[in-house]
Amino acid sequence: MRRRAGIFIDGTNLYFIQKNFLNAKIDIIKFIDYFKKDYDIYNVFFYLAYKEEDEKQEKFLKLLAFSGVTVVKKPVKQLKDGTLKGDLDVDIAIDMLLTKDNYDTAILCSGDSDFERLVYTLRNFGKEVICVSTKESSSLELVNASDRYIDLKDILPFIRLE
Template sequence: MQFDTTTSSSWQFGHRGRVAVFIDGNNLFHAARFHNIDIDYNKLLRVLLGDGRLLRAFFYTGVDVGAERQQGFLLWMRRNGFRVVQKELKTFYDGTRKANLDVEIAVDMLSLAGRYDTAVLVSGDEDFVYAVNAVAYKGCRVEVAGFRSNTAPRLIDVADFFIDLGDIADLIRKDSNQTGEYDVPSFIPAGEMVATDSPRHEGYVRGGRPAAPARPFSDDERDQMDDMVRVSDER
């Protein structure tokens, strides 16, 4: 299905009512990077909300308590209406560092079911198939948003509607000429903050194609991140 990119709501159908948005931050980051898209999260939220009424928008991500630069983005998200749910990265025996927030996303989707009419899950992770079905059985509409090539087919199948972000990339992409104090910052997962040759940066986005390898930060990106302020760790 091709979306009409002249309007943010032309692809929607049916009554969407109260909308809750659940964004799997790390999954979306890797999928967007694979497609060379830097996402404007204000634009993304407007498109996903469409003609519905926003109940709450959640953003889930792993954090490194020592990575001060990531906190500026999370502060910006909080100040722009997102509920940030974060978990500290854990180091595993093989040296990989990750934070799995699948349980938090599933629990929030289920606990709020009934308070919203439509849930929009932004993720390509096949692990959410059961949660999507459980929410649907409670009588809520469930939409899945993601890049088709990076989204598990089973997740697409169980959703009431699939929003291919690749088809609406122009509606959610950051403006290339953004300058100034109120720019939308770019999300960088905590695990991407330190340049490394570890194979974990060349893995798969679960349920999709391989993510692009991590690239070194440019001088401009480093300067921008250094200017970000530190905020306290909170859920």
């Protein structure tokens, strides 16, 4: 019997990885299809801090939604020092915990060390957790906590946006 998986994509983290470490864009649908070979995907969640009135970004989010991806978004906030912040880590953690009965394996596309405790918690519930990121952007703590680690560079030929 095939295992059921939930895919949780930290969109802001993924954008940073594509821009700084992959020098390539990832096709989210191909990314999902890559995991469909081995798992029955119960749902895909894509989290993004977005810039309001960014038409290109809005078009991308609509494409995801119409492809069956659950899009969770928050507008970016400008802090007093001028920096931009759009943090969805808590949203990801809550969704991964609230939906844990719907999957055997959680595929977390992020390298953020903030998820270390979440991963240990999910594993205590008997869930397998796969971390998908790049070595340059993955915290050692998160990789160590996960059952498996997949480097995006290794699967890039299968998920690259053409």
